[in-house]
Amino acid sequence: MSNIHIPVLIQIVLLVTAVCIPIMRKKFDNIMKIFVVISSTIAWMLSLITVINVFENGSFYYNFGKWSQKIGVEYLIDEFSATMVLVILSIATLVIIYSVKDVEHEIKEKQLGNYYTLVFLLLYSMVGMTYTNDIFNMYVFLEILSLTSCAIISAKRDKNTYLASFRYLMLNTIGSLSVLLSIGMLYMVTGFLNMGEISKVVAEVWQSYPTNILVSLGFMITGLGIKAALFPL
Numbered sequence: 001m002s003n004i005h006i007p008v009l010i011q012i013v014l015l016v017t018a019v020c021i022p023i024m025r026k027k028f029d030n031i032m033k034i035f036v037v038i039s040s041t042i043a044w045m046l047s048l049i050t051v052i053n054v055f056e057n058g059s060f061y062y063n064f065g066k067w068s069q070k071i072g073v074e075y076l077i078d079e080f081s082a083t084m085v086l087v088i089l090s091i092a093t094l095v096i097i098y099s100v101k102d103v104e105h106e107i108k109e110k111q112l113g114n115y116y117t118l119v120f121l122l123l124y125s126m127v128g129m130t131y132t133n134d135i136f137n138m139y140v141f142l143e144i145l146s147l148t149s150c151a152i153i154s155a156k157r158d159k160n161t162y163l164a165s166f167r168y169l170m171l172n173t174i175g176s177l178s179v180l181l182s183i184g185m186l187y188m189v190t191g192f193l194n195m196g197e198i199s200k201v202v203a204e205v206w207q208s209y210p211t212n213i214l215v216s217l218g219f220m221i222t223g224l225g226i227k228a229a230l231f232p233l
Contacts, residue, residue: 003053004060007077010046010085011127013039018120021113028112033100036116040096043123044089047082054082061133074194076133084130092123107155115155122148135183136193142179146172146227171226178223185216 059078
């Protein structure tokens with residue numbers, strides 16, 4: 001298997017695991033615990049291989065369906081994105097290994113399957129958001145991340161977590177609209193959703209549409225600030 005496909009394989013492992021958890025067994029028993037640990041470990045090992053490959057051979061692009069980067073979805077696998085995915089999956093794997101014993105004190109046994117499904121969907125979106133070189137694709141992964149985070153908050157199923165989840169959802173909706181408006185304004189003045197193409201033309205576009213770009217930047221910072229819960233948002 002070519003190393004160029006490994007970053008996509010990481011996401012496939014995470015997504016397949018999320019799909020398999022609710023259909024494999026009705027009860028989240030020891031077999032399922034071993035399954036989620038093995039899956040997260042495999043994803044971590046693949047991310048490690050990707051980091052080694054990138055540092056040895058340099059960064060590369062992955063185009064889905066062989067479409068042009070100007071109109072298709074593209075991943076950019078460079079030193080930064082590969083390292084960040086390794087950090088994300090390293091922490092996640094340690095958390096999953098620890099949680100298979102400890103999470104039962106917080107979440108009812110019948111909800112464990114749902115919880116781990118959401119965790120793997122969360123990781124799937126984080127990996128995609130880190131690798132993508134398409135600004136709208138980033139938004140899609142960001143929304144998956146927001147929805148799964150909201151659902152994980154309510155996994156404990158009591159009044160306080162439901163209220164916290166609802167507040168989180170409302171704030172994230174405002175942040176999502178802000179990010180989407182920013183993307184729309186950038187596309188309006190540049191004609192591209194690919195981050196590489198946007199960076200090439202933004203200096204030229206600035207001469208004609210400085211206000212649009214500044215407003216777009218403001219909406220993007222505000223939206224991401226709300227989602228990340230940065231002060232004072």
